[in-house]
Amino acid sequence: MSVFNHKKAYPKGEIKQFNIESKRLKDNALGDPHQRKLNVYLPPGYDHTQAYPVMYYLAAYTNSGLGVTGWRNFGESIPERLDRLIGDEKIGPIIMVFPDCFTSLGGNQYLDSPAIGDYASHIHEELIPFVESELAVKSGAQHRAVLGKSSGGFAAIRFAMDYPGFWGAIANHSGDAGFEVLYRRDFPAVADVLVDFNGDIDKFVKRFWRSKKIMGSHILALMHICLAATYDPQKDGIRLPFDLNTCVLDEAAWQQWLSHDPINRVADSTDALAALNGLYMDCGFRDQYYIHYGMRELAQTLEKHKIKHTYEEFNGTHSGIDYRLDESLPYLYEKIQ
Structure with missing residues (x-):
């Protein structure tokens, strides 16, 4: 018996691809394309005379919507x-x-940044209206959910905080939180990479994309450059929150990063979060990036402010956790159907 035949056969949905021309992404600081392909899953038996609830899936850093549908x-x-x-x-x-x-900084945190592009606005001002005009989608935030893992999970809860009235429910799988624990421990490793480029970030990024072999340490450095460009955008160049020679913290820059930590934004976002019909979060208690500590603190902060939510931990790491969608997708569907 072929190993390919062990799965039960289910009616298949369709991936429909659209070409999107974004005014919000045009002339972005990185020179990245403003013309994008948008993949959309249509359920089996899709009928344009009916209307369906809709979910937006935000890919983790290093991935995109084109990657997770393959x-x-x-x-x-x-x-x-x-x-x-x-x-x-x-x-x-x-x-x-x-x-x-x-x-071209390897991924996205999905926030508007003059150093990267207006990706939050792209989704809220361009993609949502496009989808609702082209497809049989139930209108209104009560039928719309956003979810993601890692950077995508971070973005999901930030969207709920920053764009009240747009989302009925969210799911945050192992999303960036607790920046003091999550990011600071990597600063020496990033400095060790950039010293080979005399601290020249532009030179490093150009070399990264020309390299035939990409090392994990270089991906880590690129990610922190992306984070710096997102959390602390500068008019000229990119400012890391530490000295490349000593790793001494740049307190002003670091405070800019901390201001984006979801934990630190709950107090000013209670009305927006309370308006959600569902807020689901989970994290593996063996997460190799120690995100479970930040997620625990985020859950405790939500509890402190009496924000109704579901938080679960499971025996897993940060990797290979798509199976947790079996928990979040039924939860979200119940909240937005």
Whole structure:
């Protein structure tokens, strides 16, 4: 018996691809494309005379909407997972949107930044109206959810905080939080990479994309450059929150980073968060980036401010956790159907 035949066959949805020309991303500081491909999952038996709830999936750093909809060597792709959950009646038919927000800094935190581009505005001002005009989507925030893992999970809760009235429910899987624990421990490793380029960030980024072999340490450095450009954008160049020679913290720059930590934004976002119909979070208690500590503090802060939410921990790391979508997708569907 072929190993390819072990899966139950389910009716298949369709990935429909659109070409998007974004005014918000045009002339961005990185020179990244403002013309993007948008993948959208349509459920089996999609009928344009009906209306469906819609979810937006935000890919983690290093990935994009184009990547998460492709074939998977082990396990299910997200479209395959949706087919199964719909087929097993764990959720009803939904539309899922997969924005492509990849940048030449290796990914995205999905915030507006003059150093990267207006990606939050791109999603809220351009993609949402486009999807609702082109597809059979139930209108209104009460039928719209956003979810993601890691950087995508960070963005999901920031969208709920920063764009009240746009989302009915969110799911945050292992999203960046607790920056003091999450980021600071990596500053010496980033400095060790950049010393080979005499601290010249532009030179490092250009060399990164020309390299035939990309090292993990270089991806880490690129990620921190992306974070700096997002959390602390400068008019000229990119400012890291530490001295490259000594790793002594630049307190002014670091405070800019901390101001974006979801934990530090709850107090000023209570009305927006309380307006959600559902707020789901989870994290593996063996997360190799120690995000579980930040997620625990975020959950405690939500509890302190009496924000209704669900937080779960599971025996897992930061990797290979798409199976947790079996928990969040039914939760979100119940809240926005």
